[in-house]
Amino acid sequence: MEALTAIVIGVLTAASVYLMLARNFMRFLFGLVLLSNAVNLTIFASGRMTKGAPALVPYGEDAPLGVVGNALPQALVLTAIVIGFGLLAFTLALAFEGYRRMNSVDTDEMRFAEPKEDTTK
Amino acid sequence: MSWVLVMPIAVPFLTAVVAYLARNYPAGRWISLAGSVLSLVASAVLMAAVLDQGVIAAQMSNWNAPFGITLVADYLAAVMVVITAITGLATAIYALGEIPEETESLGFYALFQTLIAGVTGAFLTGDLFNLYVWFEVMLIASFSLLVIGGGKDRLDAGIKYVALNLVSTLVFLSGIGLLYGVTGTLNMADLREAVANAENQGLITVIAMMFMVGFGVKAAVFPLFFWLPASYHTPYFAISAIFAGLLTKVGVYALMRMFTLVFVGDVGFTHEILIWVSLLTMFTGVIGAAAQTDFRKILSFHIISQIGYMTLGLALFTPLALMGGVFYLVHHIIVKANLFFVAGLAKQYAGDTDLNRIGGLYKSAPLLAVLFIIPAFSLAGFPPLSGFWAKYLIVKAAIELDAWFVAFVSLLVGLLTIFSMTKIWGMAFWKPHPEGYDPTPDRAPPKVTRAMIVPIAGLAAMTIVIGFYPEPFVQFAQTAATQLLDPSDYVTTVLGVQP
Numbered sequence: 001m002e003a004l005t006a007i008v009i010g011v012l013t014a015a016s017v018y019l020m021l022a023r024n025f026m027r028f029l030f031g032l033v034l035l036s037n038a039v040n041l042t043i044f045a046s047g048r049m050t051k052g053a054p055a056l057v058p059y060g061e062d063a064p065l066g067v068v069g070n071a072l073p074q075a076l077v078l079t080a081i082v083i084g085f086g087l088l089a090f091t092l093a094l095a096f097e098g099y100r101r102m103n104s105v106d107t108d109e110m111r112f113a114e115p116k117e118d119t120t121k
Numbered sequence: 122m123s124w125v126l127v128m129p130i131a132v133p134f135l136t137a138v139v140a141y142l143a144r145n146y147p148a149g150r151w152i153s154l155a156g157s158v159l160s161l162v163a164s165a166v167l168m169a170a171v172l173d174q175g176v177i178a179a180q181m182s183n184w185n186a187p188f189g190i191t192l193v194a195d196y197l198a199a200v201m202v203v204i205t206a207i208t209g210l211a212t213a214i215y216a217l218g219e220i221p222e223e224t225e226s227l228g229f230y231a232l233f234q235t236l237i238a239g240v241t242g243a244f245l246t247g248d249l250f251n252l253y254v255w256f257e258v259m260l261i262a263s264f265s266l267l268v269i270g271g272g273k274d275r276l277d278a279g280i281k282y283v284a285l286n287l288v289s290t291l292v293f294l295s296g297i298g299l300l301y302g303v304t305g306t307l308n309m310a311d312l313r314e315a316v317a318n319a320e321n322q323g324l325i326t327v328i329a330m331m332f333m334v335g336f337g338v339k340a341a342v343f344p345l346f347f348w349l350p351a352s353y354h355t356p357y358f359a360i361s362a363i364f365a366g367l368l369t370k371v372g373v374y375a376l377m378r379m380f381t382l383v384f385v386g387d388v389g390f391t392h393e394i395l396i397w398v399s400l401l402t403m404f405t406g407v408i409g410a411a412a413q414t415d416f417r418k419i420l421s422f423h424i425i426s427q428i429g430y431m432t433l434g435l436a437l438f439t440p441l442a443l444m445g446g447v448f449y450l451v452h453h454i455i456v457k458a459n460l461f462f463v464a465g466l467a468k469q470y471a472g473d474t475d476l477n478r479i480g481g482l483y484k485s486a487p488l489l490a491v492l493f494i495i496p497a498f499s500l501a502g503f504p505p506l507s508g509f510w511a512k513y514l515i516v517k518a519a520i521e522l523d524a525w526f527v528a529f530v531s532l533l534v535g536l537l538t539i540f541s542m543t544k545i546w547g548m549a550f551w552k553p554h555p556e557g558y559d560p561t562p563d564r565a566p567p568k569v570t571r572a573m574i575v576p577i578a579g580l581a582a583m584t585i586v587i588g589f590y591p592e593p594f595v596q597f598a599q600t601a602a603t604q605l606l607d608p609s610d611y612v613t614t615v616l617g618v619q620p
Contacts, residue, residue: 020288025280032287039295046302073301076250080294083257090264091283097268098276113278113355 005045012038025095025105032091036084040077047073123179125170126192126245128163129202132156133209133238141231150217153230157206157213160237164199164206171199176604176614178247186615187308191247193615195608196601197447201244201374204454207583208366209237211576215462216359218572224270224357232269236262236363243371247615249297249307252375256293256339260286263368266360267352278352285338285348293335299328310615312383313608322386329384329391333376340372342432343401346425350409353424354417354474358465361417365424366458370450373431377446380435381605388438395436400530403429407537416464416474416549419541420457423500426534427453430515433527437518443602445514448595452499452507452587459496459580463489466573467549476548483550488574490550495581497542499588502535507587510595 012034019031047070055071057064099105102112136156143149170177171194178193180186194202212233220229239259246252264286268279301307303324304315319325334345341349349369353361376395384391406426413419431453434446464474470486471479483490499506502513512535519528587594604610 025284028284032284032291035288035291039291039298042295043298043301046298048302073298076298076301079250079254083254087257087261087264087287090261091287094264094268094276094279094283098280101271101273101276107280110277110280112273113275113281114351 001049001051002045005041005049009038009041009045012041023107025098025107025110028107029088029091029095033088036080036088040080040084043080044073044077047076123181123192125167126177126179126194129160129167129206130192130238130242130245132160132163133234133241136160137231137234137238140234141228144228144231145226149225149230150220153234154210154213154217156234157210157237160241161203161206161210164202164241167194168199168203170194171196176610178614185617186247187306187311190251191308191310191615192245193247193310193611194245195604195611196597197374197377197605198244200447200451200597200601201370202241204451205237205240205244205367208363208454208458209233211458211462211580212359212363215362215465215573215576216357218569219357219359219465221270227269229266229269232262232265233363236266240367240371244374247309249300249309249312252309253290253294253297256290256371259368259371260290263364267356267364269360270357272355275355278355282348282352289335289338289345292331292338296328296331296335299324299331303328308615309378309382310608310612313612316383317386325384326387326390329380329387330394332379332384333391333394336372336375336379337398338372339369340376340428340432341369341402341425342428343398343405346402346406346428349425350418350421353421354415358417358461358468362458362461362465365420365461366454369424369428370431370454373428373435373450376432377435377443377605381443382608382611392436392438395432396524396527399429399433399436400527401429402426402432403530403534407534407541410541411537411544414476414548416467416476416545417461419476419545420460420464423538423541424457426538427457427500429534430512430531433531434515434518437515437522437524437527438606439518439522440599440602440606441514441521442518443605444595444598445511445518447601447605448514448598449511451594451598452511452584455580455583455587456496456499456508459577459584460493460500462573462577462580463493463496466570466577467493469570469573471549471554476545478555479549480552481550481554489577492574492577492581493550494546495584497545499584501538501542503539505588507584507591509588510591514595514598 016031016034019027050069053068055064055068102110104110140149140152143152176195178191181190239255239262242255243252246255264283267282268275303319306312306315316325338345403426406422410419410422431446431449434442466489467482468474471482473479499508502508516528516531
C-alpha cells in the first residue's frame with residue numbers, strides 16, 4: 001500500500017511540474033492543484049497506513065483498544081485541504097480578473113509590473 | 122500566563138472583525154488605529170513578561186505539549202512581536218493619509234489587521250503545523266492587500282507573487298509531512314530531541330533542505346527572490362512598507378528558529394550552504410538595485426541584499442554572529458518600512474516614483490529630505506545610526522572566524538548600498554525637477570501629509586535612538602542569541618518538567 005501511494009505521489013508531482021512549467025497561467029494553476037494533492041498524500045502516508053482499523057473508542061473505554069489508524073495526519077490533511085481550497089479559489093478568481101483586465105493568460109504577455117522582455121533578438 | 126501570549130494575536134483578529142463590520146464608515150479606520158495601539162500594549166506586556174522570566178509558554182486548551190498547540194515566546198519572538206506591533210501602528214497611521222475611501226470599503230483594514238495577526242502568530246507558535254497555518258493566514262491577507270485597488274500592474278504582480286509563494290508553501294508543507302513521518306512529532310521543542318535521535322540523519326538533512334527552500338522563498342534569498350522585485354513596487358505605499366518590513370522577515374525568523382532549534386545535526390553542511398546563499402543574496406540584491414531607477418524598485422532590491430546579512434548572521438553560527446543577525450533583523454524592519462513610507466510621501470509631493478521624472482525635493486521639502494537621509498544612511502551602515510552597529514557585529518563575527526572573504530563581501534555590499542542611496546538622494550532630492558515645477562508640499566491636503574509624516578518621523582527617531590544608545594539593544598540581542606544557541610530553557614519551558 002505504501003509503495004503504491006509513493007508511486008501515485010511521484011506521478012502526481014511529475015505531472016504537476018510538467019504543467020507548472022507552461023507559460024499558460026491556467027495550466028500552472030492546475031499543476032498547483034495536483035501538487036497540493038501530492039503533498040496532502042505525502043502527509044497522509046507519512047503517518048503510516050493501517051488497514052481497516054478506524055481510530056474509534058469503544059463505548060465505556062477511555063482509549064481505543066489495540067492497533068488503530070493514526071488520526072493525526074488525517075486531521076493535518078483536512079486542515080491543509082481546507083486552506084488549500086481557499087487559496088486556490090482566490091488564485092482562480094485572481095487569474096480570471098487578470099484575464100479580464102490583461103486579456104491574456106500567457107505569463108510572457110502579462111508583463112505590466114516589470115519591463116517587457118526584448119523579443120527582437 | 123496564557124493570556125499574555127494570546128492577546129497579541131487575538132487583538133488584531135478582533136480588530137479585523139470589527140473593522141470589517143465598520144468598513145463603510147469613517148469609524149473603520151479609527152477602529153483599526155485603536156486596535157493597533159492595543160496590539161502595541163499587548164506586545165509590550167508580553168515583552169515585560171519575557172524580560173522577567175526568560176522564556177514563557179502556554180498550552181492551548183490545556184493539551185500538554187507535545188500533543189497540543191503551544192504558544193511560546195523567548196527573547197527573539199518577543200522582540201519580533203513588539204516590532205510587528207510598532208510597524209503595524211506606523212502603517213495604520215500612514216494608511217489614514219494614503220488609502221482612499223473606496224479601498225477602505227473593500228475591507229482594507231480588516232485585511233491589514235489579519236496580516237498583523239498572521240505575522241504575530243507565526244512568531245509566537247511553538248508548533249510546526251501551526252506555523253504553516255499562520256503562514257497561510259499571513260499569505261491570504263497579503264495576496265488580497267497586494268491586488269486591492271486593482272490595476273493591470275497590481276494584478277500582474279499579484280499573480281507572480283501568489284504563484285511563487287504557493288509553491289514555496291507546498292514545499293514547506295511536504296517538509297512538515299516528512300519530518301512528522303520520521304520523528305512522529307510536530308512540536309518544535311520536542312522535535313529538537315527527536316531529530317537528534319533519528320536513525321536516518323541523511324533523510325533529516327534532506328528535510329532540512331526542503332525547509333531551507335520553503336523559508337528561503339519567503340525570505341527572498343538568492344536564487345529564490347524573483348517574486349519580490351516583481352511585486353513590491355505596485356501596491357499602496359502603506360502596503361509595500363509593511364510587506365518590506367515584515368513579510369520577508371517572517372521567513373528569516375523561521376529559518377533562524379528551525380536552524381538553531383531543530384536542524385543542528387549537520388551544521389557543517391546546512392550552514393555552509395547558507396553562507397554562500399547569504400553572500401550571493403547580498404551581492405545580487407545590491408547589484409540589481411544599481412540597475413534600477415524607480416524609488417521603490419531600488420528599495421525592493423535592497424531588501425534582498427539586506428536579507429543576506431541576516432541569514433549570514435545565522436549561517437556563521439557563532440554567538441556574536443547570531444547576535445548581529447537578531448540586531449540586524451530589528452534594525453532593518455524599522456529602516457526599510459520607513460524608506461517605503463518616504464517613497465510614498467515623495468510621490469505625493471513630486472508626482473512619481475521614477476527617479477528620472479522627479480526632483481527638487483530637497484528645496485521644497487527639506488524636512489522630508491532629512492527624514493530620508495536618516496534611514497537611508499542607516500541602511501548603508503553609517504555610524505552612528507542603527508545600521509552601523511548591525512553591520513559592525515556581523516563583520517566582526519566574520520573576522521573572528523577568519524572568514525575574510527565573508528567580511529570583504531559584507532563591506533563591499535555596504536559600499537554599493539551607499540551608491541544606491543546617493544543615487545536616490547541625487548535624483549529625487551538634489552537635481553531640479555525635469556518638468557520644471559516645484560514639488561510643492563501644499564498640493565496634498567495637510568491632513569494627508571500629516572498622517573504620512575508622523576510615522577516617518579517616529580521610525581526615524583527610533584533609528585537614531587538605537588544608533589546613539591545601542592547598549593540595551595545589543596545586550597538584548599546577545600541574550601536572544603544565547604537563547605537561540607542553547608535552547609535548553611526553551612525546550613524545558615515548553616515541555617514542562619520532562620527531562
